[in-house]
Amino acid sequence: MHDGSVVQVKSRPVIDRLGIAMRASHVLVVLFVIGGIVFAAIGTAMGDTFFLRLATEALIFAGLALSVDILLGYTGLLSLGQALYFGLGAYVSAVVLKQIPSFWAAMAAVLLVSLVVGFAAGLIANRVRGVYFALVTFGLAQVVAKAIYNTRALGASDGLIGVPIVPVDFGVVTVMSNAPAGFFLVTLGVIVILYAISGYLLDTPFGRVLIALRANERRVPFLGYSTRNARLAAYVIAAVVAALSGALYPMLRGFVSPELLFFSTSGNAVITVVIGGVGTLAGALYGGVILTVLKSVVGSMTENHLIVIGLLFMAVVIFLPKGLMGLARPQIERLLGREAR
Amino acid sequence: MTPVLEVNNLGVAFGGIRAVDGVSFAAEPNAITTIIGPNGAGKSTLFNLISGLIRPNSGRVILGGVDRTGAAPHLMQRAGLGRSFQITNLFFELTVFENLRLAAQRLEPMRRFLLPTGKSDRALAQVGTLIDRFGLHAKIGELAGTLSHGEQRRLEIAVALAAKPSILLLDEPTQGMSHADTADTANLIRDLARNVTILLIEHDIGVVMDISDHIVVMHQGKKLTEGAPSVVRADPAVKSAYFGHA
Amino acid sequence: MTELLEYIQFVLAPQMITGLALGIAVVLVALGLTIIFGLLDVINMAHGEFYAVGAYVALALGASGVSFWLLLVIVPLIMVPIGYAVERGLIQRVFNTPDRHVTTLLLTFGLGLVIEEALKIVFGPNTQRPPTPIPGAIEVMGVILPIYRLFLIVVGAAIVAAVAIVINMTRLGAIVRAAAFDRNMAASLGVPVKQVFAGTFAFGVALAGLAGVLLAPIYSVFPTMGRDFIFLAFTVVIVGGMGSIAGAVVAGLLITQVQALSSLVVSPVWSDPIVFGIMVLVLVIRPQGLFGRLGHA
Numbered sequence: 001m002h003d004g005s006v007v008q009v010k011s012r013p014v015i016d017r018l019g020i021a022m023r024a025s026h027v028l029v030v031l032f033v034i035g036g037i038v039f040a041a042i043g044t045a046m047g048d049t050f051f052l053r054l055a056t057e058a059l060i061f062a063g064l065a066l067s068v069d070i071l072l073g074y075t076g077l078l079s080l081g082q083a084l085y086f087g088l089g090a091y092v093s094a095v096v097l098k099q100i101p102s103f104w105a106a107m108a109a110v111l112l113v114s115l116v117v118g119f120a121a122g123l124i125a126n127r128v129r130g131v132y133f134a135l136v137t138f139g140l141a142q143v144v145a146k147a148i149y150n151t152r153a154l155g156a157s158d159g160l161i162g163v164p165i166v167p168v169d170f171g172v173v174t175v176m177s178n179a180p181a182g183f184f185l186v187t188l189g190v191i192v193i194l195y196a197i198s199g200y201l202l203d204t205p206f207g208r209v210l211i212a213l214r215a216n217e218r219r220v221p222f223l224g225y226s227t228r229n230a231r232l233a234a235y236v237i238a239a240v241v242a243a244l245s246g247a248l249y250p251m252l253r254g255f256v257s258p259e260l261l262f263f264s265t266s267g268n269a270v271i272t273v274v275i276g277g278v279g280t281l282a283g284a285l286y287g288g289v290i291l292t293v294l295k296s297v298v299g300s301m302t303e304n305h306l307i308v309i310g311l312l313f314m315a316v317v318i319f320l321p322k323g324l325m326g327l328a329r330p331q332i333e334r335l336l337g338r339e340a341r
Numbered sequence: 342m343t344p345v346l347e348v349n350n351l352g353v354a355f356g357g358i359r360a361v362d363g364v365s366f367a368a369e370p371n372a373i374t375t376i377i378g379p380n381g382a383g384k385s386t387l388f389n390l391i392s393g394l395i396r397p398n399s400g401r402v403i404l405g406g407v408d409r410t411g412a413a414p415h416l417m418q419r420a421g422l423g424r425s426f427q428i429t430n431l432f433f434e435l436t437v438f439e440n441l442r443l444a445a446q447r448l449e450p451m452r453r454f455l456l457p458t459g460k461s462d463r464a465l466a467q468v469g470t471l472i473d474r475f476g477l478h479a480k481i482g483e484l485a486g487t488l489s490h491g492e493q494r495r496l497e498i499a500v501a502l503a504a505k506p507s508i509l510l511l512d513e514p515t516q517g518m519s520h521a522d523t524a525d526t527a528n529l530i531r532d533l534a535r536n537v538t539i540l541l542i543e544h545d546i547g548v549v550m551d552i553s554d555h556i557v558v559m560h561q562g563k564k565l566t567e568g569a570p571s572v573v574r575a576d577p578a579v580k581s582a583y584f585g586h587a
Numbered sequence: 588m589t590e591l592l593e594y595i596q597f598v599l600a601p602q603m604i605t606g607l608a609l610g611i612a613v614v615l616v617a618l619g620l621t622i623i624f625g626l627l628d629v630i631n632m633a634h635g636e637f638y639a640v641g642a643y644v645a646l647a648l649g650a651s652g653v654s655f656w657l658l659l660v661i662v663p664l665i666m667v668p669i670g671y672a673v674e675r676g677l678i679q680r681v682f683n684t685p686d687r688h689v690t691t692l693l694l695t696f697g698l699g700l701v702i703e704e705a706l707k708i709v710f711g712p713n714t715q716r717p718p719t720p721i722p723g724a725i726e727v728m729g730v731i732l733p734i735y736r737l738f739l740i741v742v743g744a745a746i747v748a749a750v751a752i753v754i755n756m757t758r759l760g761a762i763v764r765a766a767a768f769d770r771n772m773a774a775s776l777g778v779p780v781k782q783v784f785a786g787t788f789a790f791g792v793a794l795a796g797l798a799g800v801l802l803a804p805i806y807s808v809f810p811t812m813g814r815d816f817i818f819l820a821f822t823v824v825i826v827g828g829m830g831s832i833a834g835a836v837v838a839g840l841l842i843t844q845v846q847a848l849s850s851l852v853v854s855p856v857w858s859d860p861i862v863f864g865i866m867v868l869v870l871v872i873r874p875q876g877l878f879g880r881l882g883h884a
Contacts, residue, residue: 007459009438009469015482017436019458078689080696128870130688131630135821136870139863142818150856205446205454205461212443215432221414222392222424224447224504263814267700274693307704314697317690318680434685 015337018211022203024332025282028325029195032285036188044181052180054292056252059187062288063194063245064265065272066281067238070198072270073279074207075234076214078134080266081141082242084121085114087261089243091148094160094250103168103177103251110247111240118239119232126231129217138263145261159257163250177251187248191285194241199281201237210234214279271313277325286324343406345370345508345538351390351400352562360386362562363400368508368555373534375541375549377573378559379583384542385427387559388510391540392424393417405507418447423506425497427513427542433486437477437496440485441468444503467503475499475529491522498529508538515545527552550574558582598851600730606847607840608736608805611743614839615798616816617823618750618832619791625830626767626787629678630692633699634795634820635813640702641666641796642803642812643710646717655720658800659742666796670789673698678788679781699813707810714809739801746797751832763787818859822866828879837877 007014036055043052064086071077092113093106100106125136148154155161166177168186175182201207209230212220220227250256259265268291276287291309298305316323344367351364361383368374376384389395391402393414401410404420412420432440445464453461472478475495480488485496498514514530515523527548530539534552543549549556549570556573558565560582566573573579620634644665645658653661677698681690721735754760766773766783774780806812823842827834842865849861869876 007438007465009465009472009481012469012478014438015436016438016458017482018439072689076689078692124867124871128874131692132825132870132874134692135818135825136867139818139822139866143860143863146856146859200457201455203457205449205456205458205464208439208443208446208458211435212432215434216430219430219432222418222501223444224415224418226413226415267696270693270696304704304708307701307708310697310701310704314677314694314701317694317697318677321684321690 017333018208019203020333020336021280021329022199023336024329025199025280025325027332027336028280028282028328029192029285032282033188033192037185040181040184040188043184049180052184053252054296055289056180056184056187057249058288058292059184059191059285060245060248060252061265061269061292062272062285063191063248064242064269065276065284065288066191066194066198067242067245068266068269069273069278069281069284070202070238070241071234072273073281073283074202074214075210075231076217077129077231077234078270079137079235079238080134080263080270081137081139082238082269083261083263083265084137084141084144085118085239085242086246086249086265086269087145087148087256087258088117089114089246090249090256090260091154091160092243093247094163094256097163097166097250098160101164101166103166106166106247106251107244110243114240114243115236118236118243122232122235122239126228126235129231138266141261141263141266145258148261149258155257157258159255159259160250161255163254163256165254166251183252187252190248191245194244195281195285198237198241202281206233271309273323274313275316275323277323277329278321280323280325280329282329283323283325290324342370344368345405346391346540347401347403348387348391349401349403351387351397351402353386353390353395353397353399359562361390361397364559364562364564365400366557366564366567368538368540370538371534371536372554373530373539373541373552374555374557375543375553376557376559377543377546377549378565381561382559383562384559385512386562388424388512388540388542391417392422392510418504418506421507422510423501423504423508423537424510425501425512425514427516429490429493429497431485431493431496431500434484436482437485437488438468438481440496440500441471441477441503444500445471447504467505471499471503491518494518494522495526495529498526498533502533502537506537508540509533511539511541511543513542513544515543515548523548596729597731599848601732602847602851603844604730604732604736604740606843608739608743609802609847610840610843611740611747612798612802613816613819613823613843614747614836615743615801616795616820617827617835617839618747619794620820621824621827621830621832621835622750622754622794623788623791624824626763627674627784628687628767629682629788630688630695631788631791632692632695632817633673633702633813634695634792635815635817636699636702636706637666637670637792637813638795638799638816638820639706639808639810639813640669641799642808643706643799644796645800645803646710646715646808649717659797662800663793663797666793667789670792671785673792674785674788675781679784699817703810703813710808710810712810714807716807717803719804735804739805743801746794747836750794754832819862822862824876825866826869826876828876831876831878834876834878 007016039055064082068079068082071079089110092110096106096109121140125133128136149157168175168177175186177183209225213227213230217227272287272291273284277283294309295305298308346368349365352362353360364387378384390397393412396411401408404422409417409420442464445467446461448463448467449461472481477496480492488496494514498511501509515526518526523545531552533539553570556570557567558573558579565578565582566576616638620631623629623631641662644662648658677694678691681694684690719735721738724731724733762778763783766778766780770780823835823839826842827838842862846858846862850858
């Protein structure tokens with residue numbers, strides 16, 4: 001019998017700490033969704049467009065941060081080039097949408113392409129770990145970014161513009177991609193679904209192998225699992241998450257550009273995860289929102305907001321290594337633990 | 342009876358040094374075979390060769406009648422080999438429960454691999470069995486890194502045993518243990534041998550003589566001699582290897 | 588035949604000398620990086636930014652009249668206390684955490700970001716270029732070579748040789764190597780390990796700063812110069828072997844020559860992919876690099 005936090009082992013209840021931690025993240029994400037819905041309602045009531053679209057963009061990049069956390073927080077791999085898949089998803093989505101303005105067609109294409117590319121690149125990247133892995137992922141993103149930058153067919157340095165407005169058809173209701181609140185909720189839905197799938201997978205025996213990789217990679221083969229295959233699987237999942245998030249970008253902005261693949265995009269995602277909380281999944285979402293707010297607020301006060309964020313990042317790494325969720329989660333875990341007894 | 346594990350002329354060299362040189366022996370079912378030898382004899386390297394961590398330059402490793410020479414560690418594990426480590430190699434940041442559950446989840450059918458861990462009945466049942474056998478009730482929810490040394494060494498054995506291997510390789514399981522803990526562990530190992538074959542590296546001669554069914558003596562990478570405990574104990578060559586004189 | 592000679596004289600040789608000049612500077616940067624990694628087990632993602640700081644300080648001091656020759660001495664000296672402070676104040680704080688490699692990576696990555704932004708704030712985002720200290724060119728065997736590049740090659744090589752001698756043949760070098768090998772043992776032998784580590788880091792960073800001074804007149808100075816350079820530096824360290832001085836030298840010279848010669852045949856757009864390709868090839872075939880030992884990261 002298992003409700004996710006307490007396991008019956010020989011009819012004695014045992015607290016499954018990893019299960020509780022994941023449930024605490026779920027609680028935080030539910031709160032996040034509620035907050036998002038309230039935000040959308042208020043925004044609509046006030047006729048706002050700007051903040052809703054800013055929030056949508058924050059969510060899209062939060063999806064990229066989510067993919068970073070899957071690798072860093074659970075598998076123990078620091079990728080400095082996740083923007084490769086984010087940008088790949090954005091470009092594929094833009095190209096598809098310009099031919100077939102269908103949300104589902106774009107998403108399906110991105111899913112397929114990211115699976116293939118993620119697998120191929122993963123074969124290269126996962127031959128190494130640690131800083132070598134970080135550098136290879138960095139290099140991969142740089143090379144592809146420069147390649148796109150120099151490819152006229154893809155718009156070169158200007159990128160691709162003229163992505164049409166897309167109807168998102170759910171059967172019962174259709175949301176247009178230029179509807180501020182509507183598309184915000186669609187994005188929220190997509191990102192939360194990506195979160196839910198990731199969270200689910202990490203609570204399965206498969207996910208526990210990934211967590212074991214981070215905890216002590218050397219022991220994992222002796223559990224009967226190939227570390228190469230496990231890391232490759234995590235890498236592909238992260239690639240798909242990043243790509244599907246990126247696929248939403250041209251729907252929101254109407255264009256894509258090579259900046260999406262540059263190191264600053266990857267770096268921002270890492271900063272988001274670290275500040276939000278590594279290894280919590282929820283940290284990616286909250287971190288994304290917090291960082292966007294910070295950038296706007298500090299950015300309105302001074303042009304040099306990046307240095308403030310950089311300093312904040314360093315402070316978090318030194319003094320608050322578990323990030324903001326690291327402060328919030330234990331309280332919730334305690335509540336859940338008490339409930340379960 | 343076919344031996345559970347057969348090692349034939351196994352050897353590996355690291356840049357000119359023959360760490361293991363032409364070693365052959367067999368581990369009989371449900372027996373405790375102990376490898377002994379002075380420091381640097383190549384015992385841990387031998388374990389690394391058998392468990393797949395290092396590829397041998399020569400010789401063969403035959404597990405359960407099947408030639409598994411050079412197989413990677415995860416394939417050896419799936420073939421029925423369990424291994425503990427001389428330097429405790431647990432998942433220190435995970436709880437005792439999770440350490441055991443991770444090790445036991447191999448017992449589950451593949452279709453449960455992508456189902457929530459709560460559905461892994463067999464693994465959970467095995468965890469329960471292990472907790473009872475190894476007396477880990479009190480610390481079940483604690484992080485493995487917070488356990489005492491003796492408790493960690495016991496957990497180390499439990500993790501190796503969790504997936505019900507046909508042969509258990511124990512690398513100095515009593516390393517660093519107190520006298521009382523050592524005696525308890527020796528009894529535990531003898532008890533385990535009723536259901537699983539055991540290959541043991543051990544330095545404590547008392548334990549070795551007490552529980553071993555068969556002893557293999559290694560010296561400078563080679564097998565010096567092997568036999569029943571009483572025979573090995575009286576062998577002047579063995580004394581010479583350890584003490585430099587007969 | 589004359590065509591080949593002319594090709595060598597007017598195209599190949601100057602290109603190789605250019606590559607060599609860049610190579611020596613890359614070696615200086617990679618040397619600092621590999622010493623910091625090999626001896627301190629720290630991945631310094633901000634190393635490129637220290638290279639940029641050296642260039643900017645030289646630019647600023649040079650603009651206010653300090654002679655280039657003085658800069659060659661002053662700038663590294665200025666970098667030393669900066670590096671020391673960074674190591675003692677920041678890196679040592681996270682050195683004893685379990686996830687050390689990832690944490691120092693993240694921390695130095697953040698530091699690099701902050702330094703880059705700081706440079707942008709102080710000096711502005713535009714590219715600037717200090718004047719060439721030794722203008723002009725001379726003719727060597729019919730090949731026209733810029734004097735400054737030759738100077739760079741000679742001075743750089745001398746510095747690299749000096750570093751190798753200090754590390755491998757002096758008592759100071761032995762102390763550093765001992766502390767790197769086993770810090771507890773070295774500490775119990777009376778070696779001030781914390782100071783040694785901080786000093787080594789400072790030294791590595793000073794080398795990067797010196798490279799910045801030397802290369803500034805050729806490649807210009809701009810806030811993101813560090814980030815562009817760091818990938819090349821890390822590739823050199825990986826190919827040469829993390830922690831190997833000989834490796835950094837050989838790999839640094841080799842890779843820059845490959846870059847220089849390849850740009851004669853293919854468009855410069857291919858420069859990055861080629862360097863990356865070399866890195867991936869080495870990581871796949873021989874992960875410990877040409878001279879390195881596996882085990883870190």
